Amino acid sequence: MNIQEQWKNIQPAPDDDLLSLMDISAINKLSSKDPLKKIKRNLLCNSRWAIVITMGCIWLFFRFPVWQLQWCIGLLVLLTLPIVVITLSLYLKIRVPHPLSSPLLQELERYERIIRQWINLHTYLGLIIYPVSIAGGFLLGTVLTGKPFEAVMSKPSTIIILISTIAVLMPLCYFMDKWMMHKSFGRYLAILKQNIEHLKSE
Amino acid sequence: MSEKIFLEQIRSSQGIIYKLVNLYANTGEEKKDLYQEVLLHAWKAWPAFRGESQFSTWLYRICLNTILTQKRKPSRVDYRETLPDIPHQPGNPIEINHEIQHLQHAIRQLAETDRAIISMHLDGYENPEIAATLGITSNHVAVKLHRIKQQLANFLK
Numbered sequence: 001m002n003i004q005e006q007w008k009n010i011q012p013a014p015d016d017d018l019l020s021l022m023d024i025s026a027i028n029k030l031s032s033k034d035p036l037k038k039i040k041r042n043l044l045c046n047s048r049w050a051i052v053i054t055m056g057c058i059w060l061f062f063r064f065p066v067w068q069l070q071w072c073i074g075l076l077v078l079l080t081l082p083i084v085v086i087t088l089s090l091y092l093k094i095r096v097p098h099p100l101s102s103p104l105l106q107e108l109e110r111y112e113r114i115i116r117q118w119i120n121l122h123t124y125l126g127l128i129i130y131p132v133s134i135a136g137g138f139l140l141g142t143v144l145t146g147k148p149f150e151a152v153m154s155k156p157s158t159i160i161i162l163i164s165t166i167a168v169l170m171p172l173c174y175f176m177d178k179w180m181m182h183k184s185f186g187r188y189l190a191i192l193k194q195n196i197e198h199l200k201s202e
Numbered sequence: 203m204s205e206k207i208f209l210e211q212i213r214s215s216q217g218i219i220y221k222l223v224n225l226y227a228n229t230g231e232e233k234k235d236l237y238q239e240v241l242l243h244a245w246k247a248w249p250a251f252r253g254e255s256q257f258s259t260w261l262y263r264i265c266l267n268t269i270l271t272q273k274r275k276p277s278r279v280d281y282r283e284t285l286p287d288i289p290h291q292p293g294n295p296i297e298i299n300h301e302i303q304h305l306q307h308a309i310r311q312l313a314e315t316d317r318a319i320i321s322m323h324l325d326g327y328e329n330p331e332i333a334a335t336l337g338i339t340s341n342h343v344a345v346k347l348h349r350i351k352q353q354l355a356n357f358l359k
Contacts (some may be wrong), residue, residue: 003354006305007324010221017234018220021241022213024205030242033235035273103337104318107267188273191314195270198315199338202345 035188036094036111039118043091050084057136064143068153072136079128083121090117105199112192119181126174131166138162208248211257212241218258218325222265225309225317228275240268262325263335266318308357316350323347 021027054077061073094114102110138161142152152158212219219240227233244264251260309317315336322332329347333340 003305003358004324006302007321010217010302010306015220015237017230018216018223018237021237022209022216024209024245027241027245030238032239032242033272034239034243035271102267103335104263104266104270104315105337107271111271191274192271195313195315198313199336202342 035185036114039115040091040094043087043094043118047084047087047091050080050087054080054084060140064140066139066143066149068149069136069139069143072132072139076129076132076136079132083125083129086121090114090121105196108192108196108199112189112196115185115189115192119185122177122181123174126170126177130173131170134166134169135162138165204248208245212244212261215258215261218261219265222262222269222321224306225321226269226274226314232274236269236272236274239272240265243268259327259331259335262322262327266335270314270318304358308354311357312350312353316346316353319343319346320350320354 021030057073057077057080061070061077064070142158143149145152219237223233223236223240227236244261247264251257309320312320318336319332322335327335329340329343333343336343
């Protein structure tokens with residue numbers, strides 16, 4: 001028997017896992033584990049938090065009229081706004097389920113591209129937003145102590161502590177974020193890349 | 203009505219889902235997850251199905267796109283000269299059953315994208331159709347098929 005005949009002879013064995021799903025009510029109860037769907041939910045959550053935090057920053061801006069703190073908050077808001085735009089545009093780009101007009105290679109490349117964009121977004125957060133946030137948090141803490149702000153900030157020890165805090169926390173946050181991304185998507189991206197290269201190769 | 207037609211079509215084409223999922227799933231849990239993802243995606247995409255292609259072709263695309271974009275445990279893709287032995291399974295014609303298992307086992311040793319190509323070829327799709335589904339050229343499919351058949355022939359001799 002040649003392999004074509006053997007292949008045609010493969011009949012679905014009674015498979016309860018498949019049979020139990022041959023019902024619309026059962027299908028409607030399912031929740032997709034599609035990676036892009038998870039990222040989409042995450043993007044929506046991130047953009048909501050970004051908006052809430054931005055509004056909180058604006059409130060702080062007017063509540064504590066210390067120019068150093070206001071500069072930091074202003075910078076944070078300016079840096080956060082493009083993130084909100086990028087996050088929402090990435091959210092809108094993700095269409096789940098797959099568009100049927102797209103062949104497999106395009107779909108694989110789309111998944112890889114979107115996930116890498118999402119990872120780059122987190123890298124941007126790690127390198128730009130976190131240091132400004134840490135500095136802002138430090139300055140806010142100084143204001144909240146009630147002590148004269150200029151007097152506290154003029155001490156060399158305060159500046160050293162501020163710089164040390166940023167120097168420690170920034171790489172810590174950045175590498176933790178990188179590690180979490182790798183844990184979540186490292187292997188998946190490697191398989192996607194392997195399949196893309198294999199499809200493209202002779 | 204649309205639900206009824208969808209289910210009828212899925213039931214008549216369930217062999218496609220069964221064959222493809224069993225070519226890619228590495229564990230029972232993964233198989234179950236893939237069945238769920240395929241059916242969920244097919245149901246969500248059903249309103250957009252206009253009948254420009256056959257339902258089986260449409261379902262094939264959904265299956266392959268879904269399976270190959272899901273997070274799965276990595277499959278082994280090392281090319282080997284021979285297959286490890288697989289035990290005889292009790293049941294109807296033992297020789298045929300064993301040959302079919304041997305074939306499935308051999309196909310599972312191929313690279314993931316090669317499994318897609320050979321399964322479409324064995325299901326009677328022409329090279330241009332395979333190429334359109336995968337997003338590569340027809341010539342490319344022909345070259346890959348030639349290599350895949352050689353690999354399979356080595357596995358199955």
